Amino acid sequence: MSGGGNIKVVVRCRPLNSREIARGAKSLIRMEGNRTILDPPEVQTTSARAIEKKSQVFSFDKSYWSASSKDDPRYASQQTLFDDLGVELLNHSFEGFNTCIFAYGQTGSGKSYSMMGYGRDKGIIPLSTSELFRRVEQQASNDPNLTYTVEVSYIEIYNEKVRDLLNPKNKGNLKVREHPSLGPYVEDLSKLVVENDAQMMTLMDEGNKAGGCRPPWLT
Incomplete structure (x- = not known):
């Protein structure tokens, strides 16, 4: 690229x-x-x-x-996917690079399972979120002058329309803009500060109830 x-x-x-x-x-x-x-x-x-x-x-x-x-040696667990993909994603993020992971496939192919998981079989998003806050806490404790702010947005892109799932009152089609130095962004998109993975997953649940039935983006 x-x-x-x-x-x-x-x-x-x-x-x-x-x-x-x-x-x-x-x-x-x-x-x-x-x-x-x-x-x-x-x-x-x-x-x-x-x-x-x-x-x-x-x-x-x-x-x-x-x-x-x-028991099959070829079995690929949720943890295997996270170790292969999620860890590298977080590594690059902490190095200052923009990162993104998304699932693509037909209905019923396992996108939601891989990204979110079911029950104890957590997917890439909850596993990455847990590891993200573990790293933040560890690095902040090692350096008292270092602070982190984690913000969450949740959007749905469907039929070429962009919806803010964390702000149900905004039912309009949000516009995608291009910043000269920061790159693409969604205009008027909600950004909510979270302090731990529990808060993160609560917002994910709220977004799902607002209509986020499709596999979410993780950025």
């Missing part, structure tokens, strides 16, 4: 769900290292001869297997 930026792309494939298993579905995807391989099924012709299609191979920075059992 221009401007010295860097992008990493990873793939995480969820296991088959109960509905798919009941239909007799078979997985057509497998991972080998950082490669994601699609093995197409055989296609029967009118003469009952099977046409064999070649597998398609795609390389990414990481490819996480879809094993559903934690």
Whole structure:
């Protein structure tokens, strides 16, 4: 990228769900290292001869297997994702770089699970938030002259409209602007100060109730 930026792309494939298993579905995807391989099924012709299609191979920075059992050595846990992605994200943030992580995929592919998690299986956002405040507390205790301020915003981008989920009264479409030195920003977006991860997650819950049903951005 221009401007010295860097992008990493990873793939995480969820296991088959109960509905798919009941239909007799078979997985057509497998991972080998950082490669994601699609093995197409055989296609029967009118003469009952099977046409064999070649597998398609795609390389990414990481490819996480879809094993559903934690006893499977290929299983990629929530903690694994955080260790591989969240830790590096925080490292660069504390070094003064702008960082961003987002999930992309079709409905039901596991975006919300990877980003937020369910129950005890916390996703990247809550794990990163907890580690963020742990680092802030540690560094502030090591240097009494050092202070941190953590601000939170929560937006929804849908049908090319930007909504502020932490300010439900602002129902209009917010404008995205370009600052000459700071880069893109959302005009009139709420920024709320938080002091710990509990406050952060409370705001996330409030944003979800306001309509944030889609995987959130983490910046």
